[in-house]
Amino acid sequence: MPRSSAAGRIALLALLGLCLAAFFLLDGPAYLNLETLKASRDWLQALYARHPVAMVGAFVGLYVLAAALSLPGAVVMTLAGSAIFGFWIGLLAVSFASSIGATLACACSRYLLRDMVASRFGPRLARLDAGLARDGAWYLLSLRLVPVIPFFLINLGMGLTAMPLSRFYWVSQLGMLPGTMVFVLAGTQLGRVERIGDVLSPGLLGALALLGMFPLLAKAVVRRLRRKPEVSGRDERN
Numbered sequence: 001m002p003r004s005s006a007a008g009r010i011a012l013l014a015l016l017g018l019c020l021a022a023f024f025l026l027d028g029p030a031y032l033n034l035e036t037l038k039a040s041r042d043w044l045q046a047l048y049a050r051h052p053v054a055m056v057g058a059f060v061g062l063y064v065l066a067a068a069l070s071l072p073g074a075v076v077m078t079l080a081g082s083a084i085f086g087f088w089i090g091l092l093a094v095s096f097a098s099s100i101g102a103t104l105a106c107a108c109s110r111y112l113l114r115d116m117v118a119s120r121f122g123p124r125l126a127r128l129d130a131g132l133a134r135d136g137a138w139y140l141l142s143l144r145l146v147p148v149i150p151f152f153l154i155n156l157g158m159g160l161t162a163m164p165l166s167r168f169y170w171v172s173q174l175g176m177l178p179g180t181m182v183f184v185l186a187g188t189q190l191g192r193v194e195r196i197g198d199v200l201s202p203g204l205l206g207a208l209a210l211l212g213m214f215p216l217l218a219k220a221v222v223r224r225l226r227r228k229p230e231v232s233g234r235d236e237r238n
Contacts (some may be wrong), residue, residue: 032073037080044084056085060097067101068108070152074098075183082187091184098180099173102155106168109159117156125157132161137171144175151176 048055063077078098082090109117117125131139140163143154158168 032071032076034076034079037076037083041083044080048084056089056093059084060093063094063097064101064104067098067155068104070105070155074151078180078183079187082184087184087188090187091181094184095173095177095180098176099169102151102172102176103165103169105152105155106159107165109156110165111159113156114160118160121153121156125153125160128154128157129161132163137163137167140168140171141175144172145178 044055059077059081063081065071066073066077078094081094084090085093128139131143135142140154140158144151
């Protein structure tokens, strides 16, 4: 590795370390909880009314940073998006910020933290390679549609694969959208949500699990349809 590349990698790793240290030293987790959000909702809404563009920009920037660093509190930030901005602005902000942040996390895993991620999560991520080899992007889409899978682990794991970052981004954008819509909708009703589990009912998780199976079923149907013309062609030649 060229000396300049090694120095750049060390500088980026140092920056990531400083960001993580600052988050915990400043007691970041204390601000990313449901009680704090509910207590400060009115103040944040008033601030948004005065400075809408700046507020949305700051929110997107913070969300991207949190997702890129795999910081805790993504669910609360998703709820906050619509609690402050309303459903549609919240959905757009959260959807794009979460996908961009996930892609940055994947890039960090691939180019900066590859050895560390492989040594720590390698055995747990072996199934990712098998799933991608079998189903390609459909496999990632199915993982994104099921919210019980730790997304931070998917982001890190995909960094060890050969999937292009552009494909990782658009599949993540599409696959996370249904779950994002559910949480954003819950955020508009924040006064009725007393705990995170209120938006994770068994019925909801079951429905999203079925959504996760849909891409794989659809691909099986496509494969079957593609084989039919080949079979018909052989029959006609015989």
